[in-house]
Amino acid sequence: MKILLIGRGKMGKLIQSTAKAAGDEVVAAFGHDDLGKLAGLGKVADVVIDFSRPEALPAVCEYVRRTGTPLLSGTTGYTEAQKAELFALGSTVPVLWSANFSLGVAVLYRALRTISDVLKPDFDIEITETHHNQKADAPSGTAKLLVEAIDPAHALTPVYGREGNCGKRGKDEIGVHALRGGTVAGTHSVHFFGPDEELEFTHRAASRQIFVNGALHMARLLPGQPAGVYDLQKILFGE
Template identity: 55%
Template sequence: MASAGGVTSAVVVGGSGRMGRLVREELAARGFAVSGSYDVDNVDELDEGAPAADLVVDFSAPAALPHVLAYARRTGAALVSGATGYAPEQLAELRALGETNRVTWSSNYSLGVAALRRATAMVAEALGGWDVEIVETHHGRKVDAPSGTAKALLAAVDPAGSRPVVDGRSGIAGPRRPGEIGVHALRGGTVAGTHEVHFFGTDEEVCLTHRAASRQIFVAGAVAAAGRLLSRPVGFYDFDDLMFA
């Protein structure tokens, strides 16, 4: 693992991917000292001997999580996690780390998406009897579906998780079930990310939409969250807590 001197250190994940490179560049531009990077194929370098850092920014993959958690516990590093595709028990592990470390996790570090989640919750409450469909679109190389952001929007519509969810319809699907929420994933091209929440009533529709023109918005949000996280006491923080509280 490469290292460099500096006052504040950061271990940045995703060294072989575009997101990791952009995060490293943004951290350096904002005065952080990037002490090293890793990805899924060499994350075991964190297990022993990796220098202690103040901060871990993790955009790798769920498979790296045990190593990232062990490193954070050993060093006391703050953790900004943006990896998606976590199982519920893995998200529970991230939250549990907040008992000893400063931690934040978000499926999307865009301020616009954070505002979209808030707006979605407000509209869902106001239009409680309307049909809801969530559509997300990403580039063809994205490996998980639906996106973490789509799942967050689903939670904004149905916080209790009690409504039936479908991820596609084909054949004789029958009439729409009462309360059903559709969540649909589109893949293709170089789309950075588009999320739409459709509310259908009688003779009218409300559609909330966010379009990402590039990954840079996620990078800027994650690094801004990192700066705020380092000033907070130990605990688990939602992105909204850090940026809007």
């Protein structure tokens, strides 16, 4: 597989080394300092893999539309308008975006979709996420993904941290709390607090390698697929 990589940070470097070890070829890699070169580049790869920042989206979209190259994106921090722009590419090419390409997180998402409606009437729900001190966005894209799994109808009100005399916790709240420090690759916990009992789900990433392995696996499935927006859950579980 030939890869055009957007993003030369820690994830980008790990994608390059992992792809090379697997026999894939990263034909070009662009960062924020030379992203403008995309405008003069033709189709050179089987797939574009984007693990950069939201501000790179216009250049990435222009390239994908012009060349028809499938896109896999793991970039987080998008606004809803930016997500709409990204998904609009599905009218011409296969597009797969996920805030987290870990198999464990995908299973956690599915589990939360299954059990949350049973617990929501009587349980308070809080999410905590912990990442390294270099992470730029908060809450994490994975935390937002888990909120969506729990509350797809958006009936609950997210509360991002609490401070001062904020009063009693409302029944329609879902707390989302971000911790930053050290070199933590990513820990996400979902707490269900009920009358005299608590249920907790926790996923811990020991390294970024799990995200890279998942992203490369999914990227190999995109070339040759019909245009459209692909969902990680549907690919994994055949829904």
